Amino acid sequence: MENGSRAAYITGLGIVSPVGVGRETFWEAMLAARSGAAPITHFDASDFAVRIACEANDFDPRDFMEKKAISRVDRFTQLGLASAKLALEDAGAWGFLESTPERVGLVLGTGLGGVGSMEDTQRTLDAKGPSRVGPFAVTKIMPNSGAANVGIMLGVQGPSAAPALACACGTDAVALGYDLIRRGDADIVICGASEAPLTPTIVAGFIAMKAMSRHNEAPEEACRPFDANHSGFVVAEGSAMIILESEGSAARRGAEPYARVTGFGRTTDAYNITDPDPEGRGIYRAMKLAVDSAGLDGSDIGYINPHGSGTPAGDGPESHAMARINPEVATSGTKSMLGHSLGASGAIETVVTTLAVKNRVLPPQRNFTELAEGCAENLDYVADKPKDAPDLKAAICANLGVGGHNAAITIERA
Incomplete structure (x- = not known):
């Protein structure tokens, strides 16, 4: 059953980024053109031709989940859960989720999934043998683990999806959420994407592709879209989740939309x-x-x-x-x-x-x-x-x- 409206209303925004956690801090940084680029600290990159990245260093998963849960999920899932919680809080939608979980959908995309956990597992396998691989290895690595774990932790019972369209999947996730609202499959959809790609394999791979800027001496000046001196991107981590809502649901809740997806x-x-x-x-x-x-x-x-x-x-x-x-x-x-x-x-x-x-x-x-x-x-x-x-x-x-x-x-x- 369609909801009778061409639009889905954006009523909440949650973000974890290299320039800040949360909507207000993020937007202030955007208007100030503040860079998140700096030398890599997530691993020893001293032997790499590219040694810079945009890390979400203000993010602490303990602010959003219990210690035991942190150890059972990959960083990309941690980022996704944090941004989903921030979005729900921003939309004032916790009450709706708790009372009507079957009418809430979830779309959490990723380009790579738990690649950090994959590398950790391989190191354990190489150093200690197969008997020492943990029971959560597969569920940390699989690309849908973000959507699965966030859905479980939040109690979402409506439709869910985990699109993986490389660098287009975040935009596609919002479009999928828009589709669910238009079709009437959900009243609210938590949609977006999460990525934690700052690992040796991924950085080395992009270096081999010659896709990244090598201006290690000036990280903040390295990424230069449309500029005469553009030389590639600076790899980053982060997550954003958007609350999309039907017009009727937003009106019933008295939510004030930011904008509409049309x-x-x-x-x-x-x-x-x-x-x-x-x-x-x-x-x-x-x-x-x-x-x-x-x-x-x-x-x-x-x-x-x-x-x-x-x-x-x-x-x-x-x-x-x-x-x-x-x-x-x-x-x-x-x-x-x-x-x-x-x-x-x-x-x-x-x-x-x-x-x-x-x-x-x-x-x-x-x-x-x-x-x-x-x-x-x-x-x-x-x-x-x-x-x-x-x-x-x-x-x-x-x-x-x-x-x-x-x-x-x-x-x-x-």
Whole structure:
């Protein structure tokens, strides 16, 4: 049964990021263009060609779960649980969850799952043998362990899913939540993504792919989306969960929405396992579908939060895709502060886009001094300081994923 509305209302935001934990701290950092990049401390990276990352060092899992539970789940699940709890608190939705758990859904995506636990388990196996592998090894590693454990810990009994679309899965998770609300399968959906990829294997793998910036001497200046000196991304960890709610449910609870999700688009490049389509056709079609399904025109879109990873292969095509939506649209590559949290990036950037629409102010990006050759020239690249946007009515959050996955959502004022 459909709920009779094209929109799903955003009533809560929860985030754990390299620039802070919680919505208020996060947004303050975004407006100040504060960087989360620094030398890696999660492991000894002294022999690595890249030794910088964006770590969520203000996060302490003990603030959100008991010690015994911490030892049984991977860090990506810990991050996901924290952001889900923060989102529920922000929405004032704990009471609804406790009274009507079967009408609450959960979508928690991840690009990699429990890769840290996988590496720990392998070290135990190599050093001590198979009899010393713990009973929670598999349930810490599996990609759906975030959705499974968070669902159990919160008591969610409605539909659940664990999408894994690489760097597009956070945006796709919000779109899946939107779908559940539109179809009437749930009154509230907790949706987003979580990633904890700061491990030797993942960092070494991205170094081998030549995807990351090697500016170890100046971490805060390393990620430079759309800038002439862009040289790759800075890998990051983090999580964001968004409370989506039907119009009727939000009204009954007296919830004050931040904004509305009104459209989405998903496409596949079918081009290359690592590089995006050099013409940007896939990401353009995803954004166009998001605009069309919202019943809007490109001219209605005042801001696009792009994938903007700072890679020469991605920035140019994506910029021209944005220009095809609206030739003069404002954009800011917020990975220049947050780093690239892979599967979680789209969820975190959905929070950025939502707060931009709610507050009618556009967050800037760091490290933009000269437009890179091959990037669209007429876009309004918001850099260094926030930009007031009193007429902002609709925005897009768009992401590309390794393998050619593209996802975009349209967010409008409530």
